[in-house]
Amino acid sequence: MAYAVHHRTAVLDDLEVFYREAGNPRAPAVVLLHGFPTSSHMFRHLIPALSDHYRVIAPDHIGFGQSAMPGLDEFPYTFNALTEITSELLDHLGVDRFAMYVHDYGAPIGWRLALRDPQRVTAIVTQNGNAYTDGFVKPFWEGLFAYARTPGPETEAPVRRALTAEVTRWQYLNGVADPTLVSPDNWVHDQALLDRPGNDEIQLKLFRDYPTNVDLYPAVHQYFRESRVPLLAVWGANDEIFGPDGARAFQRDLPEAEVHLVESGHFALESHFDVITQHIRDFLGRVIS
Structure with missing residues (x-):
């Protein structure tokens, strides 16, 4: 039985944090962490699909979706800061242990949560x-890392393209064999939020902070080796942002990691929802008691 999805807001550190939640509060928790440039909207179908067996929680990061969007002088907009708010939300909701689904920006936030408390x-x-x-x-990353190294007008101009409607649409359609499977509501929704006054500076600040995620990778790899955490990598094989080698690499430190590539792109959940959902249900059903 699928549960109704509730749309809620918690106030943490004087900031409104929006989240979607469904399922039995006593069931094992699954936390869904979205990427750029979207929000928990990307999980609107997955939440009810998992809610029959799990308590599913999907927050909007600060500066994204329906959560607060304070100015740069009010919030630091680093991945550490986004992780702190996410951790506070889980504490607020009484979530001691959880599985997590991570996508794009959600991954470095998830890795930080795991490094803080591996047993969680x-x-x-x-x-x-x-x-x-x-x-x-x-091709996608060279401009971002150049901007992070030496921020300035010359390096900023190329990365600002990532904030345009053209590139937002591209992120949803790149690598998708049948683009008619992807609703244009996705990029229209995301772009409207990106276009809010001041949001461009927020996104640029996070671009400049992105190398801190790469710096964290050795510690994440050690966490994988020591924890042997069950991991499923289900991946859009045609993604021109994070290619399939990124999925296969998990087996380097987690030999038992399960890797499934689907013929899609960055937002593979949009075109391969049923396939990905079945992989997730099978995986979680085996590894979570």
Whole structure:
């Protein structure tokens, strides 16, 4: 039985944090962590699909979706800061242990949560969420790392393209064999939020902080080796942001990690919802008691 999805807001550190929640509060928790440039909206179908067996929680990161969007002088907009708010939300909701689904930006937030308290994480599903540089597709990332190294007008101009409607649409459609399977509501919704006054500066600040995620990778790999956390990598094989080598790399430190590639792109959940959901249900059903 699928549960109704509730749309809620918690106030943490004087900031409104929006989250979607469904399922029995006593069931094992699954936390869904979205990427750029979207929000918990990307999980609107997955939440009810998992709610029959799990308590599913999907927050919007600060600066995204329906959560607060304070200015740069009010919030630091680093991945550490986004992790802190996520951890506070889980504490607020009484979630002691949880599995997590991470995508794109959600991955470095999830890795930080795991490094803070390895025993808290019961399992990981990563969908185009890297923990290795293997999967970085160079044309997309070269501009971002150049901007992070030397921020300025010349390096900023190329990365600002990532905030345009053209690139937002591309993120949803790149690598998708049948683009008619992907609703245009996705990029229209995301772009409206990106276009809010001041949001561009927020996204640029996070771009500049992104190398801290790569710096964290050795510690994440050690966490994998020591914890042997159950991990499922289900991946859009044609993603031109995080390529399939990023999925295969998990087996380097977690030999028993399960890797499934689907013929899709960065937002594979949009075109391969049924396939990915079945992989997740099978995986969680085996690894979470």
